[in-house]
Amino acid sequence: MNGSNKVRVIRNTCRPKDGPVTEWKAKDMEMVEQLENLVRGAVKAAGVVKSFPGIIRVVSHYDADGIASAAIVVKALEREGKEFRLSFVQQLSEDYVAGMAGEDNLLVVFTDLGSGFLDEIDRHLLDEGRKIIILDHHQVQGEITRGREHMPSRSDGSVSNGEAEGAVFHVNPILNGIEDDISGSGVSYLMARALSPVNKDLSELAIIGAIGDSQIGSIGPHWGLLGINKEILKDAEATGKIRLCKGLRLWGRYGRPIHKALQYSMEPYIPEVSGSESGSVQFLRELGIELKGPAGEWRNLASLSEEETRRLATGIIKERIRNGEDNPEWIFGDVYELLDKPGGFRDANEFATVLNACGKSGSAWMGVGICLNDEGYVHDIGRNMTAYRREIGKAVDLVRKHPELVRVTENAAYIMAGERISEHIVSNVASVVEKSCLVPGGDCHRPVFAMARTGDGQVKVSGRVGDLLVKQGLNMKDVMAGAAGELGGQGGGHAGAGGATIPGGSEERFINTVEKLLIASGRAPTGNIKGSDQKIEKALPGIPNDNVENREVESENLEGVAVHAVAERQTRNRVQGETVHAVPEGNGVGVNEKYNQACDVNGKAEAKGTGAEGEGEGREGKDQGREAKGEAGGSPGSQKMERQGLVRYLFS
Secondary structure, eight states, rough: OOOHHHHHHHHHOOOSSOHHHHHHIIIIIIHHHHHHHHHHHHHHHHHHHHHOOEEEEEEEEESSSHHHHHHHHHHHHHTOOOHHHEEEEOOOOOHHHHHHTTTOOOOEEEEOOGGHHHHHHHHHHHSTTTTEEEOSSSSSSSSSOOOOOOOOOTTTTTOOOOSSEEEEEEEEEGGGGGOOOOOHHHHHHHHHHOOOOOGGGGGGHHOOOOOOHHOEEEEEEEEEOHHHHHHHHHHHHHTTTEEEEEOOOOTTTSSOOHHHHTOOOOBBOOOTTTOOOOOOHHHHHTTTOOSOOOOBOOGGGGOOOOOHHHHHHHHHHHHHHHHOOOTTTOEEEEEEETTTOOOGOBHHHHHHHHHHHHHEEEEEEEEHHHHOOGGGGGHHHHHHHHHHHHHHHHHHHHHOOOOOOEOOOOSSEEEEEHHHHHOTTTTHHHHHHHHHHOSOOOOSOOOOOEEETTTTEEEEEEEEHHHHHHHHHHOOOHHHHHHHHHHTTTEOSSSSSSEEETTTTTTHHHHHHHHHHHHHTTTTTOOTTTTSSOOOSSSSSSOOSOHOOOOOOOHHHHHHHHHHHHHHHHOOOOOOOOOOSSOOOOOOOOOOOOGEEEEEEOOOEEEEEOSSSSGGGGGGTTTTTTOOOOOOTTOOHHHHHHHHHHHHHHHH
């Protein structure tokens, strides 16, 4: 990769399909340079892996992003013929890192964690010639100092990409000025991609990890993956593993009945439907959409015909117009279909939920198996998901039935769960309460913070905030990092979702600090925001990711539910643990032009036979060494980059 020359040429000639060259220079070309530097770090880390002869120790986070990261790394290692040991942890601690010092592993790879524990790694793991690779995207804390005279560092005390005298290889986008839009699995994919072009098929897992890490965002009417995630997506599409379509922004295309998908939709908000099972049932009946199929099974979004989908979309937009919602037509977004997964796992959002369930139920290794298409785990996953959903359902019911657990201020809502909710699902509870508008008082737009006691006496905090306040500039990552830092804890995350660990007994101080940060940001909700005064039906307990079989009794009396909705509408204006030694190869899906598809707004695919996309690995380096020349309208090099994506282009 002749990095500097290639980027310099692109800077003078490249532009996006829509937009002047000046915009491309200011924004996109900065990302090109940042990504190139990140790729350089991944290439160095891959070189260490290739030359290492012994057993490689891999430690990863236990959530969806961490499991996807681990699956990427272990598959890449297996293809290199490397032996490895894989473990998952909820979070690193000094004791855990110190314990690793006694292991006979001279190469340790941390995925989706490690950047926040540089001091601990420095103290315990840099003896006896041990090498460390960190593939992470979280905030950097600490510094590598022991015997590192030439260790590059930044003004904030963090280390740079590359090696410290050949000992530490730290690959983190934050160190290159990239704050968002790439996950731990995305960073892991870059290293795997540097190991071999064959690993391009693992880009699918990087997309699943990013979605599981709440990295789907929006710019105006566009809703989907952005930035570097979108570039990695081009690799996944080229391998035929993922099909990108446009569809309704409703969660549960395969795993949730249509009326439940509507009931739980808060973004986009559907007046008289969101939050109300009876309202969603009546809404569908008015549109002439059957809730059940010929065999009496609940229908899902994926089962709708093109005409039914169009009818549903039109109905949602009309309801939003009647209620005076801003941008009522902004109800569509990117849908990521996993073409190599069985039916129930084909939606990337739902697949990410399955990975979260595996990790938080102590079966992260099972998640690695389904990531790599091990069919032996499919049936076990079903039982796992049922238990996971049931536990979340009980926790949400606890919040609903005990409003004294929730403290509501003018700026936010705080769930003080203590030991009554497991630390492993407190993030799920925060998501459900925020998205389902279960905050006492019915304000659907307040940030929600859920706190639970951990096994070691600390407090785990999960925060969620809706798109409305995010678009106004509220960033949960900044709030969590700032509040936890004030208390001697650690925090971070993304614009709409964040997490933190704070000392036990500091909950009140945390709340006070968050309140000050929200007020200082100028983005705290004040009074009722439009939509917050809508009636939200809370009589029926519910959680996202419902198990349809377990919930059938709840929705069986649809006639009574519909009558209730009609009466309502007549009165108002309607409008650690696991170790994996080997993972089987699984069925790979190669490049295939039939997967080069475009989809209409209803998510129905149409083949677009072009010969330009879907080229095989053998063609990747075809333009290597060929200097890009041309006018601003698009040089050969810039066109190739636009078509293939930055990741593939840089690795070529």
